[in-house]
Amino acid sequence: MTRGVGRGRHARLHAAAGLAAGTATLALALLLASPVAAETLVVGSKNFEESRFLAELFAQAIESRDGLTVERRLGLAGTQFCFEALRTGAIDLYPEYTGTGLVSILGREPAGSAAATLTLVRREFLARFDLVWLAPLGFENSWELTVPQRLAEAKGLGSISDLARVAGRLRAGFDYEFIERPDGLPGLERTYGLRFGSVQGMQQALKYQALAGGRLDVIDAYTTDGRLLVHDLVVLDDDRGFFPPYEAAPLVRAGTLERHPGIAVTLALVAGALDGDVMRAANLRLQEHGEPEAAVARDVLRSLGIDGSDGEDTLATASGAGARGGGLDAAAILELTGEHLALSLGALAVGIAVAVPLGLLLERRRGSAEAIIRLIGTSQTIPSLALLGFLIPLLGVGVLPSLVALWLYSLFPILRATFSGVRDADPGAVEAATALGMTDGQVLRRVRLPLAVPAIMAGVRTAGVIIIGTATLAAFIGAGGLGEPIIAGVQLLDTRRILSGAIPAALLAIAVDAGLGALERALAPRGLRP
Amino acid sequence: MPSPSAPAAAPALEVRQVSKVFGGGVAALDGASLTVERGETVVIVGESGSGKTTLLRLFNRLEVATSGEVLLGGEPVEASDPIALRRRVGYVQQEGGLLPHWTVERNVALVPELLGWGVERRRARTDELLELVGLPAATYGPRYPRQISGGQRQRVAFARAIAADPDVVLLDEPFGALDAITRFELQNEFLALKGRLGKTFLLVTHDLGEAFRLGDRIAVMRSGRVLQVARGDELERSPADGYVERLLEITSGAVAGARAAREGAPS
Numbered sequence: 075m076t077r078g079v080g081r082g083r084h085a086r087l088h089a090a091a092g093l094a095a096g097t098a099t100l101a102l103a104l105l106l107a108s109p110v111a112a113e114t115l116v117v118g119s120k121n122f123e124e125s126r127f128l129a130e131l132f133a134q135a136i137e138s139r140d141g142l143t144v145e146r147r148l149g150l151a152g153t154q155f156c157f158e159a160l161r162t163g164a165i166d167l168y169p170e171y172t173g174t175g176l177v178s179i180l181g182r183e184p185a186g187s188a189a190a191t192l193t194l195v196r197r198e199f200l201a202r203f204d205l206v207w208l209a210p211l212g213f214e215n216s217w218e219l220t221v222p223q224r225l226a227e228a229k230g231l232g233s234i235s236d237l238a239r240v241a242g243r244l245r246a247g248f249d250y251e252f253i254e255r256p257d258g259l260p261g262l263e264r265t266y267g268l269r270f271g272s273v274q275g276m277q278q279a280l281k282y283q284a285l286a287g288g289r290l291d292v293i294d295a296y297t298t299d300g301r302l303l304v305h306d307l308v309v310l311d312d313d314r315g316f317f318p319p320y321e322a323a324p325l326v327r328a329g330t331l332e333r334h335p336g337i338a339v340t341l342a343l344v345a346g347a348l349d350g351d352v353m354r355a356a357n358l359r360l361q362e363h364g365e366p367e368a369a370v371a372r373d374v375l376r377s378l379g380i381d382g383s384d385g386e387d388t389l390a391t392a393s394g395a396g397a398r399g400g401g402l403d404a405a406a407i408l409e410l411t412g413e414h415l416a417l418s419l420g421a422l423a424v425g426i427a428v429a430v431p432l433g434l435l436l437e438r439r440r441g442s443a444e445a446i447i448r449l450i451g452t453s454q455t456i457p458s459l460a461l462l463g464f465l466i467p468l469l470g471v472g473v474l475p476s477l478v479a480l481w482l483y484s485l486f487p488i489l490r491a492t493f494s495g496v497r498d499a500d501p502g503a504v505e506a507a508t509a510l511g512m513t514d515g516q517v518l519r520r521v522r523l524p525l526a527v528p529a530i531m532a533g534v535r536t537a538g539v540i541i542i543g544t545a546t547l548a549a550f551i552g553a554g555g556l557g558e559p560i561i562a563g564v565q566l567l568d569t570r571r572i573l574s575g576a577i578p579a580a581l582l583a584i585a586v587d588a589g590l591g592a593l594e595r596a597l598a599p600r601g602l603r604p
Numbered sequence: 605m606p607s608p609s610a611p612a613a614a615p616a617l618e619v620r621q622v623s624k625v626f627g628g629g630v631a632a633l634d635g636a637s638l639t640v641e642r643g644e645t646v647v648i649v650g651e652s653g654s655g656k657t658t659l660l661r662l663f664n665r666l667e668v669a670t671s672g673e674v675l676l677g678g679e680p681v682e683a684s685d686p687i688a689l690r691r692r693v694g695y696v697q698q699e700g701g702l703l704p705h706w707t708v709e710r711n712v713a714l715v716p717e718l719l720g721w722g723v724e725r726r727r728a729r730t731d732e733l734l735e736l737v738g739l740p741a742a743t744y745g746p747r748y749p750r751q752i753s754g755g756q757r758q759r760v761a762f763a764r765a766i767a768a769d770p771d772v773v774l775l776d777e778p779f780g781a782l783d784a785i786t787r788f789e790l791q792n793e794f795l796a797l798k799g800r801l802g803k804t805f806l807l808v809t810h811d812l813g814e815a816f817r818l819g820d821r822i823a824v825m826r827s828g829r830v831l832q833v834a835r836g837d838e839l840e841r842s843p844a845d846g847y848v849e850r851l852l853e854i855t856s857g858a859v860a861g862a863r864a865a866r867e868g869a870p871s
Contacts, residue, residue: 506701509664510715510764511691524705599705601748 114143115334118156118165118471121149121550122278122565123360123367124215124298124322124353128169131371132324135344137383140336147471147552149561151459153178155466155551161203164470166330167337171215172207173320175199177257184257184318188214191319204328208338209345210321213353215298217252217317219262219310225291226308233311237292238266244291246270247281252294257318265316279361279567298350300358322348347378361566407559411578414555417548418541418586421477425484425537430530433492434518440497447489453482458547466551476548476555483544484537491533495526524599531594538590542583546575556582614678616642616772616804617663622672623828624658632658633669634828642771645798645805646833647819649812655828656808660774663806664693676772691715694765694773694803698780700757702749708760709734709745715768733763736797755786759793766801775807779814791817812855816862824848 115136119129126148133144147165150156157179159165175195176182185191192207199205221231229240237244252258253275262268270292276284281293282301295302295309297320302309324341331338356374359365372382436443453461458479465475499522507521549557556575563571617640624633633655640646648656661667662674665686674681681689702711710717712733713726721729734741737759739752749757758778765773778794779787795818798805809815815822816836823833824847832844840859843849852859 500704502697502699502701503703505666506695506697506761507703507714509666509690509695509697509701511687511689511718513687516718521703601703601705601707601750 113141113334114145115167115330115337116145116147116165118147118150118159118168118552120153120156120168121151121561124296124357125169127356127360127367127371128211128322130367131344131375131382132167132169132341134368134371134375134382135340135380136337138381139340139343140334142334142337149549149558150471150552151462151550155463155471158463158466159471160205160325160327162467162470163327163329164466164472167324167326169211169322170207170325171320171322172210173216173257173318175207175325176318177255184261184316188319188321192321192323199325200328206326206328206331208324208326208341210323211344211348212346213298213322213348213350214320215296215322215353216312216320217258218295218297218312219292220285220295220302220307221292221310222285223306223308231308231310233313234262234266234268234316235313237310238268241268241270241292243271245272245274245289246292247274247276247284247290248294249278249281250275258294262316265314277564277567279565283567298353298357300354300356300361303354303358304362343380344375344378348374364566364568364571407574407578410554410556410558410575411582413553414542414545414548414557414579415582415586417473417476417480417553417555418538418545418582421480421541421545422484422534422538424477424481425488425541426534428481429485429488429533430492433489433530434496434523436489436493437496437518437522438514443493447486447493450489451486454486458483458544459550462547462551471552473548473553476545476551476553479547480541480545484541487536487540488530488533491536492526492530495529495533496522498529499525525602527598528594528602531590531597535587535590535594538586539583542579542586546579614675615639616644616677617806618673618675618678619659619662619669620673620675622659622662622669622674624655624662624667625670631828633672635672636825636828636830638823638830638833640804640806642804643802645807645818645820646823647807647809647815647821648823648825648830649809649815650825651810654825656810656825657776659825659830660776660806660808663772663774664690664695691718691768692770694770696758696761696765696773696775696778698777699754700749700761702757702760702764704749706748707745708739708747708749708752709741711749711760712763712767714764719768729767733767734760737763738793739763753786754782755790758782758790762794762797766803770803772804772806775805777808777810780809787814794818812851813859813862816859824851 117129117133117136119125129146129148133146136142137144147159150159150165150168153170153174156165156168156170160168172188172191172195173184176185176191180195180198182194185194188210192210196207199207219234219237221237225231229236231237231240248259253273254260259273274290276293281290282305284290285293285307286305295307297309323345326337326341352374356370359370360367375382436446456464461479461482462475465478469475469478496518503521503525504517507517512520545555546557546560548555549561556579559571559575560579563569563573563575617638619636619638622633622636623631625631632653636655636659638646638648638659648659650656658667662669663676663681665681668682676684676689676693702708703714706714709727709730712730713721716726716729730745731741734744739756739759744752744756744760749760752760762778765775779790782790791814798818807818809818819836821833821835822839824831824839824844826847832839832848834844836859839848840852843852
């Protein structure tokens, strides 16, 4: 029988704290450890198939011809994320479209011909950002308006001007971005005097289904969309030349080109080599057949007489849904789950390490406690994409900004629970401890803190589940995890792919909650258990 | 321990013309005076809001007087470090206030542990005290507060209060939350123990019957003042004013019962 004044509880708390700190350190080390190669190049892409495919193609060509290690940060959340990452040096290059550079990034009006547009963005990007537009790849990926073959024949529609005559009786479904952007619907309406009967915002893959099902009459499409090949559609002629030219080209940091002039030569080999037909065929394989972009890129490079790299070799870094996105095999899911778990637990451990001591400190500074907790609470209201966007200039892309964002989201639930737990700890016990001569510090450490363990662990469990869910967003910033198949699946309307990320994520949330529940039972003072 | 500089005959506890005004201007004490001699048990009785608990808490500096003097063994309480002072004054509160995450024996050893006693000395003292309050250490020592009854918890709280052998023990409604039978038993045990221990006890209650049973003298408080301090029989014979008289009238049944019980109680 253990008699006397046991110190077991204390020792166990300390051991647990040590364990948490150890886990945090290990997780951080694992996350931040990347292959340290002197000559590493980082290629980024936006989060749609064509952009990922082009980035993978650049990466393979550079790997095989220049012998550099290429790290892939594919699927960054849109133009703004990619451009910020490039401008701040988090990535070295990514595929961009001249029209997007002109209108979305520079905020200019469309400038006429393809050549005029290219000249303008080249001059401005070099002067303002030290970024270089290399030679265009040979195709434009503009917006198009398309209608079903039947409708085009019945109404005699060949151009957008024809469409304008009958638009009042038609139902349109457009990209959300298309509806808002000056080079989208608003400008189109002005130029052609278009007024549709109804306009619905819709996700790309859904629009094709709605059109085929007869629930829409007109949709916007991308010139190189592979689905134009398989659906019975007529692309309407932009007879007034409204849409600016969207030539695809590699956008590269000038400093990168100076360090590695060879990559300019390599990328010159693909310049002008990819026409609309090649791209539509490639996109079809990616979109409809779900082939991995690494394989499609390798085939396209081979047809140009360039040996692509294996692509599998460089999968190790935290990107590469490209290489593994198509195949949903167990190994790939397991790897993504591992990344997801490491990222989540790392963020949670650092969250605990910061929020619990801060909660204890605030118990001693109750005057300012509520204000500080509320301030930290506002971090919960920052949309996660916006938060990641803020972090790019500070921390680049990849694991670190994801870790910081998740850590921020973990703070509030743990801090609130810790503070309330220690503040509201059994008032009778606190009074007795004080009255019998414990110092304030002793009351906090030896009475309030142990009595608050169940409350603190409730906060930790909440934070754990929030983090597992939010960590799917890491895919938007190139940090991998189960968000990759989810986001890719949403874009492709591929339920199997969505579930291959969503189900492991849900199971992970349940498992982490159960694990933390077991930790709670181990840490909760024995006398508190009924 | 009274310091050597204090006069040997100084009372154990004394307040002189003490006032206490809380934030918001509420006066809990308004010129209260009281003297408790060494080895004496004084019970403060009064209704809610009379200031009795506030008065008690002045002596271990859970409250600080706005004006007036508070003396412990003849020394002003402000003269000592509050932590050191509290470790040499016993304290029992309503519902015990045991630390729920500590075992019974660890609760009892709280103050000795804070004072840095060695393990063996603590253990010997804990065993002795648990025996004294009728809860043998072998059986009850390793239990947690949740695993014993309310009356047992109150016994443990009493053992904890006297663990480091303080001269003075403050008790704030120590039997208030107990059922009638348990309360009666514990009052009897208290009477039996207080004679043996020879300590100074200051006890607060709103139950005049309890005051008559336990107190060597009774202090009646109202509106932050001590109206009268006297032995029970004196109080009955010559109540200081109409309030005390009326209090005695209302509770006469309880007082009579207390007297009878006291006469039959072991001493």
